[in-house]
Amino acid sequence: MIELLPSILSADFAHLADEVAAAERGGGTVIHVDVMDGHFVPNITLGPPVVKSLRKATRLPLDCHLMIENPDEYIPAFADAGANWLSVHYEASRHLHRSLELIAHHGMKPGVVLNPATRVNLITDILPMVHHVLIMSVNPGFGGQSFIPFSLDKIRRLVQLRQELGLAFRIEVDGGVAHDTVAAIVQAGADLLVAGNAVFGDGHPERDARALLAAARKGAGE
Numbered sequence: 097m098i099e100l101l102p103s104i105l106s107a108d109f110a111h112l113a114d115e116v117a118a119a120e121r122g123g124g125t126v127i128h129v130d131v132m133d134g135h136f137v138p139n140i141t142l143g144p145p146v147v148k149s150l151r152k153a154t155r156l157p158l159d160c161h162l163m164i165e166n167p168d169e170y171i172p173a174f175a176d177a178g179a180n181w182l183s184v185h186y187e188a189s190r191h192l193h194r195s196l197e198l199i200a201h202h203g204m205k206p207g208v209v210l211n212p213a214t215r216v217n218l219i220t221d222i223l224p225m226v227h228h229v230l231i232m233s234v235n236p237g238f239g240g241q242s243f244i245p246f247s248l249d250k251i252r253r254l255v256q257l258r259q260e261l262g263l264a265f266r267i268e269v270d271g272g273v274a275h276d277t278v279a280a281i282v283q284a285g286a287d288l289l290v291a292g293n294a295v296f297g298d299g300h301p302e303r304d305a306r307a308l309l310a311a312a313r314k315g316a317g318e
């Protein structure tokens with residue numbers, strides 16, 4: 097089932113609760129929260145205190161995407177703050193198997209994220225451990241960038257691997273998901289669509305979330 101995950105990175109941080117509520121009215125079903133540390137990526141965003149406040153502002157699951165070094169050190173704090181899904185970058189986790197176990201141990205749904213240059217085959221062995229694989233379709237750090245076309249091949253490869261291994265993890269795409277890219281993305285096989293700029297960029301999150309979701313469902317023939 098296709099789901100839209102509004103990314104609050106492009107929202108008005110002074111009115112987060114209202115922004116999230118509007119995106120939910122437009123059909124968003126999971127809220128995507130980008131955590132950046134200024135080291136793993138060249139930008140700084142937010143941490144557990146904001147997640148804790150968001151937890152009180154919405155009943156939707158919070159999908160926290162950690163773009164930070166030493167992610168294991170912060171996993172318990174995100175669990176305490178109320179994160180529901182937690183993903184770590186393949187490139188940032190020295191002991192990915194341990195990180196994923198730690199996330200599950202803290203009661204969250206584990207995900208692994210791949211940067212554009214990281215090959216899908218590298219995570220084959222840990223796929224049985226994950227709830228979702230997040231394919232970055234831009235280099236992480238900023239909203240509003242253009243979709244990198246070869247990400248579609250990575251989605252197709254993941255779909256193939258999932259079938260070969262008899263698994264059921266979900267495939268999430270993040271970066272440049274917009275009106276002109278979303279049909280190809282769902283046709284490649286992604287079902288969790290993160291969108292920041294396309295939802296919040298014009299200041300009409302309800303309207304724009306609804307339109308993007310409709311375009312995705314149409315593209316998928318749903």
Ligand code: DX5
Pocket residue numbers: 103104105106128130161234235236237238239240241270271272273290291292293294
């Ligand atoms: C980028 C973040 C994304 C970002 C996507 O590093 O991981 O979640 O919000 O933004 P858009 O949808 O604007 O490309």
Ligand code: ZN
Pocket residue numbers: 103128129130161270290
């Ligand atoms: Zn993200």
